[in-house]
Amino acid sequence: LVKHKLGPKAIRGYRGGYLPKQRREIEQGLRNGDIYGVVSTNALELGVDIGQLQVCIMTGYPGTIASAWQQAGRAGRRQGEAVIFMVASSNPLDQYMIQNPEYFFSRNPETARINPNNLVILIDHIKCAAYELPFKAGDTFGELDLEDILEFLTEERVLHQNGDKWYWMNDSFPAHNISLRSASQENVVIIDQTDIAAVKVIGEMDRFSAMTLLHDEAIYLHQGVQYQVEKLDWEEKKAFVREVDVDYFTDANLAV
Missing domain, CATH: 3.40.50.300 (P-loop containing nucleotide triphosphate hydrolases)
Known part of the structure; x- marks a missing residue:
């Protein structure tokens, strides 16, 4: 050996x-x-x-x-x-x-399934489709009428309407922003402010998970170090944490 x-x-x-x-x-x-x-x-x-x-x-x-x-x-x-x-x-x-x-x-792996009509997933698909070819009035996506979604993406300055067509106008490639693990596109940035002179970003978490794992006073574990969440700023998508040494942990708990 x-x-x-x-x-x-x-x-x-x-x-x-x-x-x-x-x-x-x-x-x-x-x-x-x-x-x-x-x-x-x-x-x-x-x-x-x-x-x-x-x-x-x-x-x-x-x-x-x-x-x-x-x-x-x-x-x-x-x-x-x-x-x-x-x-x-x-x-x-x-x-x-x-x-x-x-x-x-003796069994094969399970078939992967998603709900394509889930609004979060659907909008991501529409973005990717619009990047390839513009939508025109009357187009459908499967059996869905797209008018409301196209108008929403136009208001968000993701698409540009010119006559009866909607064109991709964002600088980014939409597929790069689609996670294989979560439908959430936005992450909460985790900021360590233990040392005020050297504040730094140590991690990130999708917004769906942040609700239950980065709430105020939650214990966040990173590379074996314990941090306590001092504040979750939901609007700015930032969680401010400080290093601690405690003998407990917190976890998501769904109450019925």
């Missing part, structure tokens, strides 16, 4: 809320061997090739066969072999998979 002297950053955290620069740094470290492992959420599930990992340990069944194979597939991408462990919890679904492994191994 080859023993490595693991440095303080040999094992890193990884999740979607990290800034792009941090995520690329961790991915590069895994590729060149500076980082030996990551403790990750399902942020690595989308198929990022992160180097020569040989072992994947899943803490519980992720809920779908597709997700389980995606998470397992982060290991063994270079050597061709990998060891995959799934540590089952007391969750009934976990226990069923452990006791009936043939159910998992």
